Amino acid sequence: MSETITFTIDGKKIPAKKGQTIIRAAEEAGVYIPRLCWLKDLIPGGACRVCTVLVNGRPQAACTQPAAGGIVVQNETEELFRWRKNIVAMLFVEGNHYCMFCEKSGNCELQAVAYRFGITAPKYPHQFPQRAVDASHPDVLIDHNRCILCWRCARTARVKDGKPIFGVVNRGIDSQLAVGPEQLGETELKATDKAVEACPVGALMKKRVGYAVPVGKRLYDHEPIGSDIEKAGNPA
Numbered sequence: 001m002s003e004t005i006t007f008t009i010d011g012k013k014i015p016a017k018k019g020q021t022i023i024r025a026a027e028e029a030g031v032y033i034p035r036l037c038w039l040k041d042l043i044p045g046g047a048c049r050v051c052t053v054l055v056n057g058r059p060q061a062a063c064t065q066p067a068a069g070g071i072v073v074q075n076e077t078e079e080l081f082r083w084r085k086n087i088v089a090m091l092f093v094e095g096n097h098y099c100m101f102c103e104k105s106g107n108c109e110l111q112a113v114a115y116r117f118g119i120t121a122p123k124y125p126h127q128f129p130q131r132a133v134d135a136s137h138p139d140v141l142i143d144h145n146r147c148i149l150c151w152r153c154a155r156t157a158r159v160k161d162g163k164p165i166f167g168v169v170n171r172g173i174d175s176q177l178a179v180g181p182e183q184l185g186e187t188e189l190k191a192t193d194k195a196v197e198a199c200p201v202g203a204l205m206k207k208r209v210g211y212a213v214p215v216g217k218r219l220y221d222h223e224p225i226g227s228d229i230e231k232a233g234n235p236a
Protein backbone atom coordinates (compact mmCIF):
# COMPACT_ATOMS: atom_id res chain seq x y z
CA MET A 1 0.00 0.00 0.00
CA SER A 2 1.42 3.39 -0.95
CA GLU A 3 2.24 5.79 1.86
CA THR A 4 -0.19 8.66 2.37
CA ILE A 5 0.96 12.09 3.41
CA THR A 6 -0.96 15.25 4.23
CA PHE A 7 -0.32 18.86 3.36
CA THR A 8 -2.43 21.99 3.12
CA ILE A 9 -3.60 24.20 0.28
CA ASP A 10 -4.95 27.55 1.45
CA GLY A 11 -5.50 25.97 4.86
CA LYS A 12 -7.43 22.95 3.53
CA LYS A 13 -5.98 19.53 4.41
CA ILE A 14 -5.05 17.57 1.31
CA PRO A 15 -4.15 13.87 1.38
CA ALA A 16 -1.62 12.70 -1.19
CA LYS A 17 0.12 9.52 -2.14
CA LYS A 18 3.87 9.62 -1.80
CA GLY A 19 5.37 10.98 -5.03
CA GLN A 20 2.11 12.48 -6.24
CA THR A 21 2.40 16.00 -7.62
CA ILE A 22 0.67 18.92 -5.92
CA ILE A 23 -1.67 19.50 -8.86
CA ARG A 24 -2.78 15.88 -8.93
CA ALA A 25 -3.40 15.68 -5.21
CA ALA A 26 -5.22 19.01 -5.34
CA GLU A 27 -7.42 17.82 -8.17
CA GLU A 28 -8.37 14.65 -6.32
CA ALA A 29 -9.30 16.78 -3.30
CA GLY A 30 -11.48 19.12 -5.37
CA VAL A 31 -9.06 22.04 -5.53
CA TYR A 32 -8.55 23.56 -8.96
CA ILE A 33 -5.10 24.86 -9.73
CA PRO A 34 -5.10 26.61 -13.11
CA ARG A 35 -3.04 24.86 -15.77
CA LEU A 36 -2.48 24.81 -19.51
CA CYS A 37 0.34 22.43 -20.34
CA TRP A 38 -0.55 19.77 -17.76
CA LEU A 39 -2.68 16.85 -18.83
CA LYS A 40 -3.73 14.00 -16.58
CA ASP A 41 -1.81 10.76 -17.09
CA LEU A 42 0.98 12.47 -18.99
CA ILE A 43 4.46 13.24 -17.75
CA PRO A 44 4.32 16.95 -16.81
CA GLY A 45 6.07 19.36 -19.12
CA GLY A 46 6.36 22.35 -16.80
CA ALA A 47 6.15 24.65 -19.81
CA CYS A 48 3.47 27.26 -19.12
CA ARG A 49 3.87 28.12 -15.41
CA VAL A 50 0.17 28.95 -15.13
CA CYS A 51 0.03 26.40 -12.30
CA THR A 52 2.49 28.36 -10.15
CA VAL A 53 1.70 28.10 -6.44
CA LEU A 54 3.62 29.12 -3.36
CA VAL A 55 5.16 26.19 -1.50
CA ASN A 56 6.28 27.27 1.95
CA GLY A 57 6.38 30.78 0.49
CA ARG A 58 8.38 29.95 -2.65
CA PRO A 59 6.98 29.86 -6.21
CA GLN A 60 6.84 26.34 -7.67
CA ALA A 61 5.07 24.72 -10.60
CA ALA A 62 2.33 22.60 -9.02
CA CYS A 63 2.40 20.19 -11.97
CA THR A 64 6.01 19.16 -11.47
CA GLN A 65 6.47 19.64 -7.72
CA PRO A 66 5.82 16.49 -5.69
CA ALA A 67 3.72 16.94 -2.58
CA ALA A 68 5.48 16.41 0.73
CA GLY A 69 4.06 15.90 4.19
CA GLY A 70 3.41 19.13 6.06
CA ILE A 71 4.13 21.59 3.24
CA VAL A 72 2.04 24.74 3.18
CA VAL A 73 0.76 25.52 -0.31
CA GLN A 74 -0.93 28.75 -1.30
CA ASN A 75 -3.05 28.65 -4.45
CA GLU A 76 -5.24 31.70 -4.12
CA THR A 77 -3.33 34.86 -3.33
CA GLU A 78 -3.51 38.21 -5.08
CA GLU A 79 0.13 37.90 -6.11
CA LEU A 80 -0.36 34.47 -7.71
CA PHE A 81 -3.48 35.66 -9.45
CA ARG A 82 -1.53 38.59 -10.90
CA TRP A 83 1.37 36.35 -12.06
CA ARG A 84 -0.91 33.81 -13.69
CA LYS A 85 -3.01 36.50 -15.31
CA ASN A 86 0.11 38.12 -16.74
CA ILE A 87 1.33 34.80 -18.18
CA VAL A 88 -1.99 34.22 -19.90
CA ALA A 89 -2.12 37.82 -21.12
CA MET A 90 1.36 37.38 -22.64
CA LEU A 91 0.33 34.18 -24.41
CA PHE A 92 -2.50 36.03 -26.09
CA VAL A 93 -0.28 38.74 -27.59
CA GLU A 94 2.67 36.47 -28.36
CA GLY A 95 0.62 34.52 -30.92
CA ASN A 96 -2.32 35.42 -33.11
CA HIS A 97 -5.41 34.43 -31.15
CA TYR A 98 -8.65 35.67 -32.68
CA CYS A 99 -11.20 33.86 -30.56
CA MET A 100 -14.24 35.09 -32.44
CA PHE A 101 -13.02 33.42 -35.65
CA CYS A 102 -11.48 30.31 -34.10
CA GLU A 103 -13.17 26.90 -34.44
CA LYS A 104 -11.97 26.05 -30.94
CA SER A 105 -13.77 28.99 -29.36
CA GLY A 106 -15.87 27.85 -26.41
CA ASN A 107 -13.82 24.66 -26.15
CA CYS A 108 -10.42 26.33 -25.84
CA GLU A 109 -8.56 26.10 -22.54
CA LEU A 110 -6.57 29.29 -23.12
CA GLN A 111 -9.77 31.23 -23.72
CA ALA A 112 -11.48 29.53 -20.78
CA VAL A 113 -8.63 30.28 -18.38
CA ALA A 114 -8.62 33.88 -19.59
CA TYR A 115 -12.33 34.17 -18.84
CA ARG A 116 -11.87 32.57 -15.45
CA PHE A 117 -9.18 35.16 -14.73
CA GLY A 118 -11.41 37.99 -15.93
CA ILE A 119 -9.24 38.87 -18.94
CA THR A 120 -11.40 40.63 -21.49
CA ALA A 121 -8.91 42.86 -23.32
CA PRO A 122 -5.20 42.72 -24.23
CA LYS A 123 -2.85 43.97 -21.54
CA TYR A 124 0.31 44.04 -23.66
CA PRO A 125 0.96 45.15 -27.25
CA HIS A 126 0.24 42.47 -29.84
CA GLN A 127 3.35 41.08 -31.52
CA PHE A 128 1.54 39.92 -34.67
CA PRO A 129 4.12 37.26 -35.56
CA GLN A 130 4.13 35.91 -39.10
CA ARG A 131 3.33 32.22 -38.73
CA ALA A 132 2.31 29.60 -41.20
CA VAL A 133 -0.57 27.16 -41.33
CA ASP A 134 0.32 23.59 -42.28
CA ALA A 135 -2.72 22.19 -44.08
CA SER A 136 -0.81 19.44 -45.87
CA HIS A 137 -2.52 16.62 -43.94
CA PRO A 138 -5.86 15.44 -45.38
CA ASP A 139 -7.66 15.48 -42.02
CA VAL A 140 -5.72 17.64 -39.53
CA LEU A 141 -4.08 21.05 -39.68
CA ILE A 142 -1.52 22.90 -37.60
CA ASP A 143 -2.14 26.60 -37.16
CA HIS A 144 1.09 27.88 -35.64
CA ASN A 145 -0.60 31.22 -34.91
CA ARG A 146 -2.57 29.58 -32.12
CA CYS A 147 0.10 27.28 -30.70
CA ILE A 148 1.13 28.05 -27.10
CA LEU A 149 4.02 25.55 -27.07
CA CYS A 150 2.58 23.46 -24.27
CA TRP A 151 4.00 20.24 -25.76
CA ARG A 152 0.81 18.37 -24.98
CA CYS A 153 0.57 17.06 -28.55
CA ALA A 154 4.22 16.04 -28.57
CA ARG A 155 4.04 14.20 -25.25
CA THR A 156 0.72 12.54 -26.09
CA ALA A 157 1.85 11.47 -29.55
CA ARG A 158 4.97 9.90 -28.13
CA VAL A 159 3.52 8.26 -25.02
CA LYS A 160 -0.07 7.43 -25.94
CA ASP A 161 -0.04 7.12 -29.73
CA GLY A 162 3.46 5.68 -29.92
CA LYS A 163 4.37 8.16 -32.66
CA PRO A 164 7.16 10.64 -31.98
CA ILE A 165 5.77 13.08 -34.53
CA PHE A 166 6.12 16.48 -32.87
CA GLY A 167 8.98 18.48 -31.45
CA VAL A 168 9.92 22.11 -30.93
CA VAL A 169 12.57 23.84 -33.03
CA ASN A 170 14.42 27.12 -32.49
CA ARG A 171 14.70 28.98 -29.21
CA GLY A 172 13.06 31.79 -27.28
CA ILE A 173 10.60 33.87 -29.23
CA ASP A 174 11.40 31.87 -32.40
CA SER A 175 10.41 28.53 -30.84
CA GLN A 176 7.94 26.66 -32.97
CA LEU A 177 6.16 23.34 -33.04
CA ALA A 178 7.66 21.15 -35.74
CA VAL A 179 7.02 17.71 -37.19
CA GLY A 180 9.65 15.10 -38.00
CA PRO A 181 9.32 15.31 -41.79
CA GLU A 182 8.81 18.77 -43.21
CA GLN A 183 5.02 18.73 -43.26
CA LEU A 184 2.22 17.19 -41.21
CA GLY A 185 0.89 15.41 -44.30
CA GLU A 186 4.07 13.35 -44.45
CA THR A 187 3.63 11.97 -40.92
CA GLU A 188 1.72 8.93 -39.66
CA LEU A 189 -0.71 11.15 -37.71
CA LYS A 190 -4.34 10.12 -37.83
CA ALA A 191 -7.26 12.41 -36.98
CA THR A 192 -8.30 9.87 -34.36
CA ASP A 193 -4.94 10.03 -32.55
CA LYS A 194 -4.99 11.18 -28.93
CA ALA A 195 -2.44 13.86 -29.78
CA VAL A 196 -5.05 15.79 -31.75
CA GLU A 197 -7.44 15.81 -28.77
CA ALA A 198 -4.61 16.87 -26.46
CA CYS A 199 -4.24 20.34 -27.98
CA PRO A 200 -5.75 22.82 -25.50
CA VAL A 201 -6.14 25.54 -28.14
CA GLY A 202 -6.96 25.68 -31.84
CA ALA A 203 -3.46 24.84 -33.05
CA LEU A 204 -4.00 21.20 -33.91
CA MET A 205 -7.44 20.89 -35.41
CA LYS A 206 -9.43 18.28 -37.25
CA LYS A 207 -10.59 19.51 -40.62
CA ARG A 208 -14.26 19.77 -41.62
CA VAL A 209 -15.63 19.69 -38.06
CA GLY A 210 -15.24 23.36 -37.13
CA TYR A 211 -18.17 24.97 -35.28
CA ALA A 212 -19.87 21.57 -34.99
CA VAL A 213 -21.11 22.46 -31.49
CA PRO A 214 -23.42 25.48 -31.46
CA VAL A 215 -22.77 28.48 -29.24
CA GLY A 216 -24.42 27.84 -25.90
CA LYS A 217 -23.57 24.14 -25.92
CA ARG A 218 -19.78 24.33 -26.01
CA LEU A 219 -17.63 22.99 -23.20
CA TYR A 220 -17.08 26.26 -21.36
CA ASP A 221 -20.29 28.09 -22.29
CA HIS A 222 -21.98 27.59 -18.92
CA GLU A 223 -19.35 27.08 -16.26
CA PRO A 224 -15.80 28.29 -15.87
CA ILE A 225 -12.96 25.91 -16.52
CA GLY A 226 -12.10 23.99 -13.35
CA SER A 227 -15.71 23.90 -12.10
CA ASP A 228 -15.89 20.14 -12.66
CA ILE A 229 -12.92 19.64 -10.34
CA GLU A 230 -14.33 21.94 -7.68
CA LYS A 231 -17.76 20.31 -7.85
CA ALA A 232 -16.32 16.82 -7.54
CA GLY A 233 -14.58 17.92 -4.36
CA ASN A 234 -17.61 19.72 -2.94
CA PRO A 235 -20.67 17.71 -4.03
CA ALA A 236 -23.94 19.58 -3.49
Ligand code: FES
Nearest residue numbers: 037048049051063
Ligand atom coordinates in the same frame (compact mmCIF):
# COMPACT_ATOMS: atom_id res chain seq x y z
S1 FES B 1 0.54 23.40 -15.97
FE1 FES B 1 2.31 23.46 -14.74
S2 FES B 1 3.76 24.48 -15.95
FE2 FES B 1 2.03 24.32 -17.23
